[in-house]
Amino acid sequence: MPHPPTPDQAFPPAQRDAVYRAIFERRDMRHFAGGTVAPELMRRLLTAAHHAPSVGFMQPWRFLRVASPALRRGLHALVEQERVQTARALGEREEAFMRLKVEGLIDAAEVWVVALADGRERHVFGRRTLPQMDLASTACAIQNLWLAARAEGLGVGWVSLFDPAAVACLLGMPDGAEPIALLCIGPVHGFYEEPMLQQQRWASRCALDDVLFEDAWGQPLDPRDSAGGVDRAVHTRLRPAGARSAPDGGSAG
């Protein structure tokens, strides 16, 4: 029999379900409703980000608030440049891409630039062979902020359509610092029922089993270890929004 976790280490079911709800209802938002974010709420989101794991506890993340309207317009112009370049690079999907809304920089209540700090070469723990773990840690921080924002009723969109050197220059970043995200944060009219790129038929979620292997690349997970279809009642209760047939979210159209 599986060894159950000690009961007092697991959250009560209602709390556990709330965590899954944030995970399944979080969306990468591009449509915002303007407005503002109260400073104390913004600080809760940043505190959540700051409590992410980081390799060797190096805390490589920096969050820069874009308060100046001119600066926001400058960032928007850089994203627009890259949007056109990306469209060209996509070839046959150029037109479909150009129809997508890929950012909410002008409409979002808040715009924050997330960057990796300079001086990261000092941190060797967990990075000697994988120096890019600083980016991984910072992505975890952004995910924390994203989930907290969903619970607070705010949308977040991560825009990565920009030339990092141009953004670094615009914001006066020192050598070694690297912008990795323009975050649009704020009230939304509603959250997408499913990922916007799936709604727009740009891509669809693959089946969970397609990304699972056992012991060797390409070898399917042993069905006894994957429990597909087992405990269906729990899956149904925790079912992600927009997933109508498959308990794991399946491959929706």
Place this chain on the structure above:
Amino acid sequence: MPHPPTPDQAFPPAQRDAVYRAIFERRDMRHFAGGTVAPELMRRLLTAAHHAPSVGFMQPWRFLRVASPALRRGLHALVEQERVQTARALGEREEAFMRLKVEGLIDAAEVWVVALADGRERHVFGRRTLPQMDLASTACAIQNLWLAARAEGLGVGWVSLFDPAAVACLLGMPDGAEPIALLCIGPVHGFYEEPMLQQQRWASRCALDDVLFEDAWGQPLDPRDSAGGVDRAVHTRLRPAGARSAPDGGSAG
């Protein structure tokens, strides 16, 4: 006045607090209590991971379960090699590093290798100038799994002390696939009160304000935008474990 989010988009307070609880009580675990993880629980964690955001919805993540004891020992040996190499590279902190427990590969109920899939060069959306966004997406998937595991009462540790080429070879990964994490997952005797590296005085959490800027690198956030000390009641209620003085977790010793 700040524009409040539409009430029905925010979670009820108890659900919101549960999300923050998972964020603040999640720990990078190195001490595990053996046991097993029920397959249906493991699948819930993987489903949470699979619902992470991904750049251009590319879903670059792959999760490989290490079922074979021999393979687990092989991974452990690779980590041990890199631990010694990292210690040497740390110079004066070599001995302090060697005293730290940096992985739980033998004791954890489950070991999963997380990798970036091969063939990622096809995905240009959001990656023409920032190709590393595939890693960022996969880190978000791991953070989802990590938070879900905390809510389920299970510990997770992300080990990045390994030579990625050696791990790729051991698991038969194709050219272009890249392992980024060895995840130890399972029951624990207890969660650390604060990050283990802080308990062991390896590093401490910096003050939130040290990682926040406004409009230009190095320029402090306008106090009116940061709300430090504002809404202290909410901060106290949501205060991270181990944070005794500062509302944002401060710089603990």
